[in-house]
Amino acid sequence: MKAVTLVIALLAVALAAGCGTKKGFEKPGFAFGCPIGESKISSMEDLVKAKVAKEGSKSPDVEIEEIRCTTTGDLMKIDVVVHNDESDVERLQYKFRWIDAEGMRAADEESWKPLLLYGNSRQTVTTIAPNAKARDFKFIFMGQD
Amino acid sequence: MTLPTRLRVPSAVIAAGLALTLAACGGPKTKYGDAGSVETVTNQFGSTDLQMLAEQMSQSMLSEAPVISSGNLPIVTVQEVKNKTSEYIDTRAITNRMRATLQKSRKVRFATDQAEMQKQIDEIQRQQSEYYDQNKSTEVGKMVGAGFRVTGEITSIVKEDKKIKDVYYQLFLSMTNIQTGIEEWSDTKEIRKTTEK
Numbered sequence: 001m002k003a004v005t006l007v008i009a010l011l012a013v014a015l016a017a018g019c020g021t022k023k024g025f026e027k028p029g030f031a032f033g034c035p036i037g038e039s040k041i042s043s044m045e046d047l048v049k050a051k052v053a054k055e056g057s058k059s060p061d062v063e064i065e066e067i068r069c070t071t072t073g074d075l076m077k078i079d080v081v082v083h084n085d086e087s088d089v090e091r092l093q094y095k096f097r098w099i100d101a102e103g104m105r106a107a108d109e110e111s112w113k114p115l116l117l118y119g120n121s122r123q124t125v126t127t128i129a130p131n132a133k134a135r136d137f138k139f140i141f142m143g144q145d
Numbered sequence: 146m147t148l149p150t151r152l153r154v155p156s157a158v159i160a161a162g163l164a165l166t167l168a169a170c171g172g173p174k175t176k177y178g179d180a181g182s183v184e185t186v187t188n189q190f191g192s193t194d195l196q197m198l199a200e201q202m203s204q205s206m207l208s209e210a211p212v213i214s215s216g217n218l219p220i221v222t223v224q225e226v227k228n229k230t231s232e233y234i235d236t237r238a239i240t241n242r243m244r245a246t247l248q249k250s251r252k253v254r255f256a257t258d259q260a261e262m263q264k265q266i267d268e269i270q271r272q273q274s275e276y277y278d279q280n281k282s283t284e285v286g287k288m289v290g291a292g293f294r295v296t297g298e299i300t301s302i303v304k305e306d307k308k309i310k311d312v313y314y315q316l317f318l319s320m321t322n323i324q325t326g327i328e329e330w331s332d333t334k335e336i337r338k339t340t341e342k
């Protein structure tokens with residue numbers, strides 16, 4: 001009986017540790033490595049909603065699947081996975097907007113960068129913050145004429 | 146005096162015609178645009194290419210060059226970036242943009258490069274003249290040399306037939322330790338542009 005209880009207890013501990021792994025690595029105020037401030041973000045979907053903005057009238061038929069952040073030295077490094085689940089080629093343009101700790105612009109507005117996505121394909125857009133003042137960001141995209 | 150009705154109608158027509166002519170001959174309209182927008186007027190090297198290459202190369206240097214990412218604030222000089230394409234490209238515009246981005250990152254300092262050296266010497270020499278207070282003038286022999294030099298080249302491949310013109314650009318840059326001759330960082334960035342005629 002004691003052995004069964006011990007096994008159950010061990011399993012419970014292992015399960016708790018397993019569930020806690022993601023949160024264990026996450027610093028407060030961060031989700032998937034990305035800064036979220038006071039926002040309550042518990043899923044990748046929430047993070048994408050918080051960090052992505054569409055501009056312009058032409059909306060490309062693509063989905064922002066994932067955003068992951070890390071740091072290189074004191075600079076924020078970001079990966080954004082863009083997915084085109086249609087069979088047609090999609091052309092879009094994107095830029096990052098950098099925000100400092102006070103919510104002000106941390107750098108000049110970036111130029112738009114064109115991106116081509118083949119049908120049924122994914123591309124990871126990678127960037128690094130222009131300076132250490134940049135503490136938060138927005139990924140902005142729109143269709144290409 | 147009232148004009149007869151048959152004269153009034155042509156006058157109105159003439160006035161309307163004149164208004165239309167004036168509107169049509171108004172000439173080209175000028176508007177301010179977005180300097181950061183994607184430019185696809187022709188497939189020659191354009192502003193978007195310059196902005197993209199400079200930005201991507203700066204990001205690569207910041208994240209991949211150990212001497213920069215280590216936070217040691219290295220002193221760098223920018224040498225010539227050769228234009229090996231078939232068109233005119235001001236490669237200094239690319240490196241100037243990179244310099245501005247990197248300097249704002251506060252991760253790199255730039256020493257006077259070859260192109261600016263004469264102006265630097267002229268200013269030091271000017272301050273040595275009798276018109277200046279020598280106690281406050283810049284001293285000769287106090288300039289700091291760079292530890293690293295950045296150089297590179299831009300090449301292109303152009304292919305064209307009756308229907309399509311395809312242009313491929315490749316920018317290669319490298320950063321070398323001047324003391325040791327060891328290449329500390331290098332990267333290539335590419336752009337492909339296709340025009341259907």
